[in-house]
Amino acid sequence: MPFQFKKTVYQIAIFFVFALIFSGCKKHDEDSQPDKITSVKQQIAGEWELTGGVYIMYDETGKISYTEKLPFESPAPWYDFRNPETLYLSDRHGRQALAYKISITDNQTTRIDIAATSYDIDKTFDITAINDKNMTWVNDQRFDNPGPGFASRVYTEYNFTKR
Numbered sequence: 001m002p003f004q005f006k007k008t009v010y011q012i013a014i015f016f017v018f019a020l021i022f023s024g025c026k027k028h029d030e031d032s033q034p035d036k037i038t039s040v041k042q043q044i045a046g047e048w049e050l051t052g053g054v055y056i057m058y059d060e061t062g063k064i065s066y067t068e069k070l071p072f073e074s075p076a077p078w079y080d081f082r083n084p085e086t087l088y089l090s091d092r093h094g095r096q097a098l099a100y101k102i103s104i105t106d107n108q109t110t111r112i113d114i115a116a117t118s119y120d121i122d123k124t125f126d127i128t129a130i131n132d133k134n135m136t137w138v139n140d141q142r143f144d145n146p147g148p149g150f151a152s153r154v155y156t157e158y159n160f161t162k163r
Helices: 002-044
Strands: 046-058 064-070 078-083 084-091 096-105 108-112 123-130 133-144 153-162
Touching: 002 096, 002 108, 002 123, 064 153
Parallel strands: none
Antiparallel strands: 046 064, 046 078, 046 153, 078 084, 084 096, 096 108, 108 123, 123 133, 133 153
């Protein structure tokens, strides 16, 4: 009987050790999100020029119905990320201060939410690539039951180069 008791205590102790290890790992992942957000904010700081990209519309059947290369305008817009919450957008409409927020989704996608401009609605972009010189944003909108003549999907990719 004492052997069975020691074996049971040993098994319970091992269970608690593994439970602590796994619960500690999950907590570590949650704590690392603010660190990742801070890192992205540091990488995004500075001036970025929109140097390329693509705008693609898909019809109700899923076929490409329209494509255009970015930037749409000349001179190309540029984005000045001066502090962690405000960016200054300079384009053909002038210069505007806009609020923005960096976030990390549950599936670890880095996102940037930009407030509405005076001529556009607010947008959410996935930051698909970022380094010291280049950055790529993607906005992939899908529409359920668009009907004939309407877009079922609009994919926009923005490529930036740091000034």
